[in-house]
Amino acid sequence: MRIRLGTRKSALARVQAESVAKLLRELDPTLTVETVLLGCVGDKDKHTSFQDIGNVGVFTKSGEEALLNREVDVVVHSLKDLPTVQPEGLVLASVPKREDPRDVLCGLKFDDIRSNHHKIGTGSIRRAAQLRSFFPDIEIVPVRGNVPPRLRRAVDKNGIDATILAAAGLKRLGLFEDSMECLNPQIFPYAVAQGALGIECRQGDRDILRLLKAIECKKSRAETDAERSLMKYLNAGCNLPVGVCSTWKNTMLYMKATVTGVDGLKQIVDYATTCTYGVEEMGKVLAERLLDKGAGELLRACTVNSNRKKVESLLKA
CATH class of the missing domain: 3.30.160.40 (Porphobilinogen deaminase, C-terminal domain)
Known part of the structure; x- marks a missing residue:
């Protein structure tokens, strides 16, 4: 059986897709899993804010269109990017075991942040708002793009003193270091479904649905279903x-x-x-x-x- 697995082109998206391909091959060594790279609006425009380009589906729409056009058989998403309402005929088939969902402060320690003294880079309204709840006068520098260049800006102190990134992305890319600070999610709660992958496929593809359900983590699915219900x-x-x-x-x-x-x-x-x-x-x-x-x-x-x-x-x- 051949499965065409669609994913975005970023390094992180490819790593995530390969982790799913590995799970499928381990489940059934006779499977042929082919990766298909897909473009999306969010990757093409790394400068415009999500509020201006429209944040719902900005990273997922092209994958869903490829599924509906039968160009791919499954698509691997960062589940936090996937809208809670899906196009007719598509289904969130599987949520594998979730990676660390916490946010990570890179470049500074949380207790060392001082209002008006440090610049924190983030393109997330949630992270900016939560930072301001602790440091009302902190300077937020809008930063978008893939994980490595955002991390590099914080390390090199290129216009910012620190940035906040998802632990899951850093760990999947092998970029997490002990010097980075994982923020306590009880006081700095993370994004809905952060750290989880969502595997989407066509509702009528029963053989593929069966395979995807076999690699699902029940606890991760329960967590993210609850979180996505909240957001919905x-x-x-x-x-x-x-x-x-x-x-x-x-x-x-x-x-x-x-x-x-x-x-x-x-x-x-x-x-x-x-x-x-x-x-x-x-x-x-x-x-x-x-x-x-x-x-x-x-x-x-x-x-x-x-x-x-x-x-x-x-x-x-």
Whole structure:
């Protein structure tokens, strides 16, 4: 059996795709897995902010189009990039074991950051907002692009003193070092589904669905289903200031969720557990609680077109 596996062209995307190909080959050594490189808007334009190019599906749409056009059989995504609503005929078939979901501070230690003394590079509104909740006057420098050049800017002190990157990407690329600081997710919650891969395929491809389900990690699927349910019911995209921290106690999943104002002045927090709800229902209930506390207003400040200049100015302040 031959499987055409689609992926973005970046070094990290290729490593992620190869990890899935390896799992499939180990499951069935008779499989032929062929990697197909796909372009996307997010890779072609590394300078425009996600708010201006449209952050929903910016890294995933081309892969989904390739699936629908039968140019590939499966696509490997960074699951945090995949919209919660998929095109008709496609399905999120599998979530393999999740890598470390935490954020990592590269170039400085968290306790050494001082307002107005250090420049932190990030293109993430969530990370910028969460930093401002600790350091209200910190200078944020908008930075986009692949992991290695962003890390290099922090190491070389090229216009920034530090940057925040995902632990998963650094570890998958072999770039993580002990000198880097993994941020405590209880106080610096990570993005929804960060560190997880999502494997998408056509709904009717039963043989492929069976193979993909066999390489799925049940705990990782439960975590990310709960987190993505939260994002769906908040009606929030992947680059908005929504943070989560999912932990297990025996068979029970606990989730902390936060929505942070882009200026860092207000943060709304709530918690839920599967003791009371199923994973998707837990995400829905948690979203409703956050909205009842005013999370919708904080999110709208980042998404309404008339506020885009305000958001950009806050990022650069």
